[in-house]
Amino acid sequence: MRLGALLIAATLAAGAVAADASARSNGRIPQASAVHSCAAAGPYWPTMTLALSGSTAWVACKEDARLARMSLPGGRRTGTVRLDAPVIAVAAGLGSVWALDSASTLYRIEPRKARVTKRISTGAIAAYNIWIGDGSVWVADDQGAEVLRISPSTGKVAARVPVGDGPADMVFTGKRAWVVTHRDNTLFRIDTRTNGVTRLATLGGGDAAAERLALLGDSIWVTGRGVQLLEVDPETGARRRTIDVDGTGIDIVAAAGALWVPVRTLAVDRTGYPTMTALRRITPAGEVSTAATATGRVDVHGLAAAAGSIWIADNTNGFLYRVAT
Numbered sequence: 001m002r003l004g005a006l007l008i009a010a011t012l013a014a015g016a017v018a019a020d021a022s023a024r025s026n027g028r029i030p031q032a033s034a035v036h037s038c039a040a041a042g043p044y045w046p047t048m049t050l051a052l053s054g055s056t057a058w059v060a061c062k063e064d065a066r067l068a069r070m071s072l073p074g075g076r077r078t079g080t081v082r083l084d085a086p087v088i089a090v091a092a093g094l095g096s097v098w099a100l101d102s103a104s105t106l107y108r109i110e111p112r113k114a115r116v117t118k119r120i121s122t123g124a125i126a127a128y129n130i131w132i133g134d135g136s137v138w139v140a141d142d143q144g145a146e147v148l149r150i151s152p153s154t155g156k157v158a159a160r161v162p163v164g165d166g167p168a169d170m171v172f173t174g175k176r177a178w179v180v181t182h183r184d185n186t187l188f189r190i191d192t193r194t195n196g197v198t199r200l201a202t203l204g205g206g207d208a209a210a211e212r213l214a215l216l217g218d219s220i221w222v223t224g225r226g227v228q229l230l231e232v233d234p235e236t237g238a239r240r241r242t243i244d245v246d247g248t249g250i251d252i253v254a255a256a257g258a259l260w261v262p263v264r265t266l267a268v269d270r271t272g273y274p275t276m277t278a279l280r281r282i283t284p285a286g287e288v289s290t291a292a293t294a295t296g297r298v299d300v301h302g303l304a305a306a307a308g309s310i311w312i313a314d315n316t317n318g319f320l321y322r323v324a325t
Contacts, residue, residue, distance in 0.1 A: 027321060028294055028295050028297065028298050028317070028319075029279075029293070029294055029295070029321050029323070030292075030293070030295060031291065031293070031323060032292055032312070032321040032322055032323045033322045034319045034320070034321050034322075035070075035074070035075025035319070036075070036318055036319060036320075037057075037059045037070065037075070037313060037314075037319060037320040038061035038064060038066075038068055038315060038318050039316060039317055040062050040063040040315055040318075041062060041063070041301055041315040042062045042063040045273065045274050045299070045301065046060060046088045046089065046301050047211075047251070047274070047302075048088075048089040048090065048129045048130065048301075048302060049061075049062065049089070049301040049302040049313045049315050050090070050302025050303065050304050050311060050312075050313035051090045051091050051092040051097065051302075051304065052072075052092065052304045052305075052306040052311060053092040053093075053097070053111065055071060055307070056070065056071060056072065056078075056111070057070045057071075057072050057075075057311065057320065058070075058090050058092060058097050058111075059090070059302070059315070059320065060087045060088065060089060060090040060099060060315075061315070062086045062087055062088055062315065063086055065082065065084065065086050065087055065101070066080050066081060066083060066087065067080070067081040067087060067090060067097070067099055067109070067114075068080055069081070069114050072306075072322075073307070073309070075320060078114075080114065081107075081109055081114050081115065081116060083101050083105075083107060083116070084103070084105065084119075085101040085105065086101060086102040087099050087100065087101050088101065088102055088127075088128070088129075089129045090130070091130040091131060091132055091137070092111070092132075093132030093137075094132060094135070094137070094152045096108050096110065096111065097109040097111050098130050098132070098137055100127050100139060104122045104124040104125075104126070105119055105120065105121060106120040106121075106122050106130070106150065107119055107120075108120070108155070118155050120155045122139050122141075122148055122150070122157065123148075124139060124140075124142075124144055124148060125141055125142075125143040125144040126141065126143040126144070127140065127141060128141070128142035128168070129168070129169070131170045131172070133170065133172030133177055133192070134175060134192040136150060136151065136152065136192075137150040137152055138150070138170055138177075140167040140168065140170075141160075142166055142168075143166075145162060145163060145165050145166075145181075146160050146161055146162045146163060147160075147161050147167050147170065147179055147190075148160055148161075149161060149195065159195045161195050162197060163179045163181055163188045163197060164181035164184045164186040164188065164199075165181055165183035166181045167179050167180075167182075168180055168181060168209075168211045168212070168224075169211060169212050169213045170213070171213045171214065171215045171220065172192070173215055175191065175192045175193050176189060176191060176192060177189070177192055178190070178213060178234065180211065180212075180213050180222060182209040182210060182211045182224065182225075185202055185203045185204045185205065185208060185209065185210045186199060186200075186201070186202050186203065187201050187202075187203055187210075187220070187222075187232065187237045188200060189234070200236060200237025201232075201236065201237025201238060203222055203230060203237070203239070204227060207225075207226050207270075208224070208227050209224050209225040209226060209227070210222050210223075210224045210227055210230075211223070211225060211227075212224055212249065212250075212251050212252045213252070214252045214253060214254045215234075215254060216254040216257075216258075216284060217284050218234070219231045219232060219233070219234065219240065219284075220232045220233075221252060221254070221259055222252075223245075223249025223251075223252050223261055224248070224249060225248060225269055225272065226248055226269060227248055228242060228243060228244055228245050228247070228248060228249065229242065229243040229244075229245050229249060229259070229282060230242055231243065241286070243282060243288065244288070245261055245263050245280045245282065245288055246263065246278075246288070247263030247264055247265060247266075247269075247277060247278070248263060248266065249261045249262070249263055250263065250264055250276055250303075251274075251300055251303040253303050253304060254305070255305030255310060255325055256305075256308070256325040257283070258281050258282060258284075259281070259283075259284075260279060260280070260281055260282075260291065260303075260305065260310050260325075261279070261280045261282060262274075262276040262278070262280075262300045262303065262312065263276060263277060263278055263280055264277055265277055274301065275297055275298065275299050275300075276294050276298050276299075276300050276312075277293065278290050278291075278292065278293045279292040279312070279323060291310070292323045297316070297317065298312070298314050298317070298319075298321070299315065299316040299317070300312055300313075300314065301313050301314065301316070302315070305325070308324060308325050309322045309323060309324055310322070310323045310325060
């Protein structure tokens with residue numbers, strides 16, 4: 001009986017090693033390590049399916065209506081949180097993990113026990129993404145032309161801040177926040193002390209859609225569908241320059257003194273799919289290099305930086321990639 005048990009244990013261990021090796025070998029970015037996460041992107045493309053907190057990753061498995069908690073860098077699954085509807089975004093901050101579902105419900109999750117501690121009805125027409133800034137949780141109402149400021153202590157909507165059509169991304173510093181809207185391509189600044197809004201500038205036109213923001217140095221950096229990389233003055237919204245990244249940007253993150261932008265071809269851009277061809281590294285001086293390339297289909301549903309690495313969540317194929325900075 002003991003020998004049989006040992007043989008079973010050995011077989012299971014060998015299977016686990018083989019599975020881990022398979023996960024790494026099946027990745028489609030040669031310059032990255034890859035572990036299995038979840039393949040649950042669904043019929044439209046969630047954009048914030050990855051949140052990092054210390055050595056833990058939280059991945060929003062949209063169609064499975066759950067969050068996966070994973071230890072880094074190995075990628076071992078350490079917990080699962082079941083939600084009430086497809087989950088479209090996740091963020092970490094203020095001592096909690098926050099998730100947003102397709103019914104516009106915001107969940108507060110205790111990270112150590114991986115359990116829901118509060119459900120908050122946002123009242124949004126179509127909640128889209130979550131951010132943490134200036135002591136609050138912020139949720140985009142994509143069809144309501146506003147961002148909602150939610151108090152973490154009360155769980156109530158403290159302010160509904162009107163912006164343009166289709167708020168898509170936010171960045172914060174001090175007592176100021178910036179919002180870009182992807183339908184009217186406009187940049188707004190919010191005074192977080194008063195929730196007052198200033199319309200700064202329109203960033204593009206035609207079929208272009210400014211969708212993603214990053215702060216680096218004294219500039220805001222913008223990319224999105226039909227957009228390469230724009231450097232923008234945070235005070236006026238004026239465009240300082242456009243940088244050719246050989247493709248259009250899917251997302252953007254600042255890390256290690258540079259900007260990191262997954263790019264796609266113009267043909268893919270027209271479909272709206274977040275299928276990357278390469279990960280570009282751009283210095284503030286405008287020098288562009290290629291940090292990684294995709295050898296097969298890689299869809300970017302989440303992008304984050306931590307622990308000397310860039311992390312990419314592909315929720316179509318179920319991989320979490322790590323690229324060293």
